[in-house]
């Protein structure tokens with residue numbers, strides 16, 4: 001294991017006593033100072049994985065290494081991790097200062113050391129003005145910072161955060177996201193952050209782990225994840241993609257072609273070409289943002305790919321207009337355009353339209369063989 005790897009999961013697996021396989025085959029290496037997000041639908045195993053890292057849930061098989069040491073069977077209190085929960089678990093009868101000091105008192109640190117560390121972290125998280133206040137007097141953002149202070153004061157190698165912003169309203173959530181990311185950068189501390197909100201996972205994470213039904217679907221940097229999904233699940237779960245099904249006709253390293261009922265479509269393949277063979281089901285993933293629209297009959301550009309359909313709805317939201325287009329009985333797609341791109345083009349519900357896109361914006365994905 002390289003010296004700069006803080007956390008390594010090797011074939012991590014969790015089977016609950018009732019027989020539910022919550023997590024399996026989870027491999028991950030997290031670099032020191034990296035912000036890694038886990039995202040996926042409810043029940044996909046994010047929280048179970050986080051709890052296994054924290055030591056709050058036993059590991060059925062596989063290995064957990066932190067800074068090169070195997071912690072698979074080490075109890076929670078002996079792990080160099082701290083966990084922040086969604087409900088913050090703040091003690092309501094204690095002051096902010098006492099809440100922060102609590103974890104150090106439990107560890108029986110000398111009182112001078114406790115004072116030094118608590119004062120420093122309270123200062124760093126700008127909680128000085130409420131140090132003597134109790135939970136009831138704190139605003140949402142202050143509670144969030146208190147929860148962080150309690151975790152950070154123990155000087156963990158890794159901070160684990162389980163939906164820590166879930167209880168906040170949308171505006172506060174946005175500003176705390178920024179604050180949290182900044183704090184993480186300044187501290188250079190490894191964060192593992194669980195969320196079910198894809199936008200949050202993408203905006204916060206240096207890399208994002210997408211989970212589905214206990215398994216890892218993809219681990220990528222946010223832009224890569226957004227533009228180059230590696231599976232049909234990720235293409236549906238992340239971003240705003242249109243997915244056209246077909247069968248694989250051709251696959252080279254940088255270009256694959258699928259046969260669809262709308263004709264051949266090409267794009268960059270992200271599937272394993274060793275496993276997915278010609279004739280296998282495959283999908284063209286076309287991001288809504290990259291689709292252009294015009295009334296049928298205009299000059300079609302040779303360098304663009306495209307399909308014909310019928311406009312079914314225009315849904316303006318400020319300057320952006322979401323356009324729905326029916327391609328056939330089984331498929332309606334959506335695209336995003338700007339109000340001025342549509343004006344004077346005679347596009348309305350019921351009009352035949354031509355949709356076009358650059359082939360290199362398309363990704364070709366396939367189900368695992």
Ligand SMILES: Nc1ncnc2c1ncn2[C@@H]1O[C@H](COP(=O)(O)OP(=O)(O)OP(=O)(O)O)[C@@H](O)[C@H]1O
Nearest residue numbers: 016018020022041042043044045046047048049196
């Ligand atoms: N203590 C438990 N005993 C038995 N099964 C459990 C237990 N906790 C979770 N599970 C099951 O394990 C699977 C994964 O659950 P987990 O809570 O890790 O998912 P999650 O992705 O964090 O979901 P959510 O976003 O809803 O918290 C689910 O099928 C869940 O029902």
